[in-house]
Amino acid sequence: MMNVRLVLGLVILATFAVVGFILPGFAPEDPTAWQAIGRNRRPGLEHLLGTTSQGQDVFWLATWSVRNSLLLGITVGVAATVIGVLIGLAAGYIGGLFDRVVSFFTDSMIAIPLLPVLILVAAIMRGQLSLAVVAVVLVAFNWPFPARQVRSVALSLRERGFVHTAWMSGESRLRVIVWQFAPYLTSWALANLINTVLVALIFETSIAVIGLSSAGQTTLGTMLYWSLTFQAILAGRWWWYGTPVLAMVILFVGLFLTSSGLSQRSAAIRGRLVAQ
Amino acid sequence: MGTLRFILVRLLNFVLVVWVGVTVVFVLMRLIPTDPIEALIGSMTSQGTIMSEAALDEMRRVLSDAFGLHGSIWEQYGRYLYRNFVSFDFGPSFSSFPTPVSELIGRAVPWTIGLLITSTVIGWVVGNVIGLLAGVYPNRRLSKAVEFVAIFVYPLPYYVLALGLSIVLSYTFRVFPLSAVVIGEPWTLQFVWNVIYNSTLPALSIVIGLMGWWVISVKALSSGVQEEEFVRFARLRGVAEHRVLTQYILRNTLLPQVTVLAIQIGLIFSGSILTEILFQYPGLGTLIFSAVVQGDYNLMMGVIQISIIAVAGAIFLVDLTYPFIDPRIRYR
Numbered sequence: 001m002m003n004v005r006l007v008l009g010l011v012i013l014a015t016f017a018v019v020g021f022i023l024p025g026f027a028p029e030d031p032t033a034w035q036a037i038g039r040n041r042r043p044g045l046e047h048l049l050g051t052t053s054q055g056q057d058v059f060w061l062a063t064w065s066v067r068n069s070l071l072l073g074i075t076v077g078v079a080a081t082v083i084g085v086l087i088g089l090a091a092g093y094i095g096g097l098f099d100r101v102v103s104f105f106t107d108s109m110i111a112i113p114l115l116p117v118l119i120l121v122a123a124i125m126r127g128q129l130s131l132a133v134v135a136v137v138l139v140a141f142n143w144p145f146p147a148r149q150v151r152s153v154a155l156s157l158r159e160r161g162f163v164h165t166a167w168m169s170g171e172s173r174l175r176v177i178v179w180q181f182a183p184y185l186t187s188w189a190l191a192n193l194i195n196t197v198l199v200a201l202i203f204e205t206s207i208a209v210i211g212l213s214s215a216g217q218t219t220l221g222t223m224l225y226w227s228l229t230f231q232a233i234l235a236g237r238w239w240w241y242g243t244p245v246l247a248m249v250i251l252f253v254g255l256f257l258t259s260s261g262l263s264q265r266s267a268a269i270r271g272r273l274v275a276q
Numbered sequence: 277m278g279t280l281r282f283i284l285v286r287l288l289n290f291v292l293v294v295w296v297g298v299t300v301v302f303v304l305m306r307l308i309p310t311d312p313i314e315a316l317i318g319s320m321t322s323q324g325t326i327m328s329e330a331a332l333d334e335m336r337r338v339l340s341d342a343f344g345l346h347g348s349i350w351e352q353y354g355r356y357l358y359r360n361f362v363s364f365d366f367g368p369s370f371s372s373f374p375t376p377v378s379e380l381i382g383r384a385v386p387w388t389i390g391l392l393i394t395s396t397v398i399g400w401v402v403g404n405v406i407g408l409l410a411g412v413y414p415n416r417r418l419s420k421a422v423e424f425v426a427i428f429v430y431p432l433p434y435y436v437l438a439l440g441l442s443i444v445l446s447y448t449f450r451v452f453p454l455s456a457v458v459i460g461e462p463w464t465l466q467f468v469w470n471v472i473y474n475s476t477l478p479a480l481s482i483v484i485g486l487m488g489w490w491v492i493s494v495k496a497l498s499s500g501v502q503e504e505e506f507v508r509f510a511r512l513r514g515v516a517e518h519r520v521l522t523q524y525i526l527r528n529t530l531l532p533q534v535t536v537l538a539i540q541i542g543l544i545f546s547g548s549i550l551t552e553i554l555f556q557y558p559g560l561g562t563l564i565f566s567a568v569v570q571g572d573y574n575l576m577m578g579v580i581q582i583s584i585i586a587v588a589g590a591i592f593l594v595d596l597t598y599p600f601i602d603p604r605i606r607y608r
Binding site: 005104105107108109110111112113114115116117119120121122123124137140145148198199202203205206209210212233234245248249252253255256257260 | 293296301305428430431432433435436439539541542546565567568571577580583588
């Protein structure tokens with residue numbers, strides 16, 4: 001059976017990759033520059049999605065925002081998943097006191113509400129906050145989720161017959177992890193990675209919407225922030241606030257479809273293996 | 277004896293979690309390259325406050341006192357822990373001087389807790405009912421439609437939902453207010469009505485987001501439990517359908533749900549903070565936001581500590597419910 005969620009999600013993500021990484025190169029002028037073109041134009045042939053109150057082309061500004069948002073999300077997703085998987089594997093595999101200390105720390109990190117902390121960092125670094133700093137904070141608070149789950153997977157794998165067999169036949173610890181554990185974890189880790197990209201984007205746009213994200217680099221969140229600040233809703237400039245909102249909605253749904261499609265797929269494969 | 281031990285172990289865990297939380301915040305503050313004192317003074321003078329050199333020096337002293345920046349790093353850490361665990365004295369608020377921070381927080385906490393508990397409970401109950409029915413009858417057209425909608429709603433951050441709701445229900449149809457303004461003396465009819473009227477939109481945006489999640493997960497869980505032997509046996513034995521639904525299927529989906537809830541409390545809290553800011557709802561979210569805007573460092577730190585304690589406390593309470601939900605879990 002075809003995995004509808006996965007296919008649909010991947011199509012959406014591929015579209016966004018094109019919009020974010022290829023299209024910005026074709027922008028006729030720097031889309032972030034203010035007052036480069038006429039202000040508050042309605043969507044039309046000249047400006048596909050109209051222009052903002054600062055005289056920016058909404059369409060090209062959006063491609064630029066998608067690019068920055070995707071870069072941030074992918075960086076955080078990859079870094080947090082790699083760190084989480086390594087820590088979780090180590091805890092589950094080594095076990096004992098090490099496992100207890102690491103698990104306790106992981107659980108505690110999960111209990112820290114990220115948004116207030118992010119707001120605090122943004123407030124103190126006001127003006128100097130860059131997307132890189134946002135990424136570091138997001139990684140610091142998002143690795144515990146994969147770590148927690150990988151640990152429990154590693155715990156159960158350790159007791160499986162084939163791992164014992166590998167062990168008894170004199171395989172080194174590293175080889176057991178790479179050759180016996182990794183195949184089980186990769187598709188799951190991929191699903192988690194996509195999900196972390198989603199969480200990272202939600203948090204970055206969250207602080208952006210209240211005007212606390214990086215002032216210098218435009219993202220989907222800061223684009224929405226400026227439209228709200230310039231009262232685009234009251235003025236009825238739907239193309240300005242509608243574009244980032246619609247882009248976020250489609251991107252977030254695409255990420256969720258991909259991640260849940262991936263976990264459905266790995267569950268289905270596991271089911272087939274058991275049935276055989 | 278068992279019960280007491282169970283509660284004590286969980287309580288100790290709660291205290292340790294809070295300790296790790298506040299320590300992480302402490303370390304984070306020291307890792308930020310910006311000097312918080314100069315940043316604050318900069319933001320004050322840029323807002324038009326004019327101070328003489330002497331006043332500036334005095335301000336620096338007061339701020340470094342408030343930040344706990346004098347003495348060695350260990351002395352700073354010791355005072356910080358004392359403030360967080362024993363005295364709960366976060367000093368006066370700079371923006372509404374000389375009101376103590378703890379008083380401002382005390383005023384905001386009931387609002388946040390009220391909003392969160394109400395919307396979490398409503399979202400959970402409605403999500404469970406819909407998810408359960410959709411999971412048990414997976415082939416009905418309505419079940420598929422419900423899941424389809426949930427998949428589109430769940431990944432949306434609360435602020436997108438909040439924005440959508442306020443565009444529809446405040447700008448287009450003026451049913452609800454754009455921002456919360458509560459009037460009237462406490463606990464008069466007018467006051468209660470006002471609170472409900474002003475809280476509906478923020479609550480609704482949280483309820484919809486949470487509901488999406490519960491529908492998706494409860495549907496997956498209950499369609500799994502549905503396949504189990506004991507459910508088929510109960511049906512064959514002629515147990516009434518509503519009993520099968522509630523006593524056989526729903527009960528067995530509760531445990532994994534509670535586990536997920538415990539992990540997600542922090543995320544739900546973060547989401548509600550933003551919803552509050554967008555609707556200017558008088559809770560912790562709006563408080564920390566106004567603290568940021570006015571450079572009120574004491575207030576910021578106070579709200580963060582309370583947030584950590586609140587989230588850890590909620591997880592602690594959820595942990596305590598395990599043995600009630602699943603009698604197989606003994607007091608360990």
